[in-house]
Amino acid sequence: MAVKTRGGRPKKFDVSSRVVTITLPERTLKNLESIDRDRARAIVKAVDSTLYQDRESDQPLVDLVEVAPGIAIIIVGPSSSLRSVHWLRMVEITPERFLLVIQQDIRAEELELIILDMLDMLPSDDHYERPLLEQLRKLIRSSRHESRIQQYKILMISVNDIDSGE
Numbered sequence: 001m002a003v004k005t006r007g008g009r010p011k012k013f014d015v016s017s018r019v020v021t022i023t024l025p026e027r028t029l030k031n032l033e034s035i036d037r038d039r040a041r042a043i044v045k046a047v048d049s050t051l052y053q054d055r056e057s058d059q060p061l062v063d064l065v066e067v068a069p070g071i072a073i074i075i076v077g078p079s080s081s082l083r084s085v086h087w088l089r090m091v092e093i094t095p096e097r098f099l100l101v102i103q104q105d106i107r108a109e110e111l112e113l114i115i116l117d118m119l120d121m122l123p124s125d126d127h128y129e130r131p132l133l134e135q136l137r138k139l140i141r142s143s144r145h146e147s148r149i150q151q152y153k154i155l156m157i158s159v160n161d162i163d164s165g166e
Helices: 026-035 039-050 108-121 129-145
Strands: 062-068 071-076 088-094 097-102
Touching: 026 039, 062 129, 071 129, 097 108, 108 129
Parallel strands: none
Antiparallel strands: 062 071, 071 097, 088 097
């Protein structure tokens, strides 16, 4: 008895995939072609090189970016734990890299305490959130102990009432 082959095009990827239809600007299509002649593979390569792939990356979980001589801001990777803090905003500045913005009346020490509570609730085998929170807590703690932590104001504008014509 002959085994019937499935036929059709060979699988493009080794993982589960599905067909999607998208409309892209011509310049994006040209840029994708420079990555790979196959658009689907080009999109996958672009996304994988930009974002954390399975949360395993050379990108540090917690990073300091100098914004003025001797002054750095804290940048973190994505975190569902931090996102759950109602007075903390995670502002995405590049794909999956976030600036932490706390409300004006909140002190950094309060964030450290919240992080300690979160760590108590996380499973010990969490290999992403736990290291991120531990690194952030360690950074805040050491900066606080050495009196190196400072809070600056950041200008934020409510866009709900802005007239887009002006």
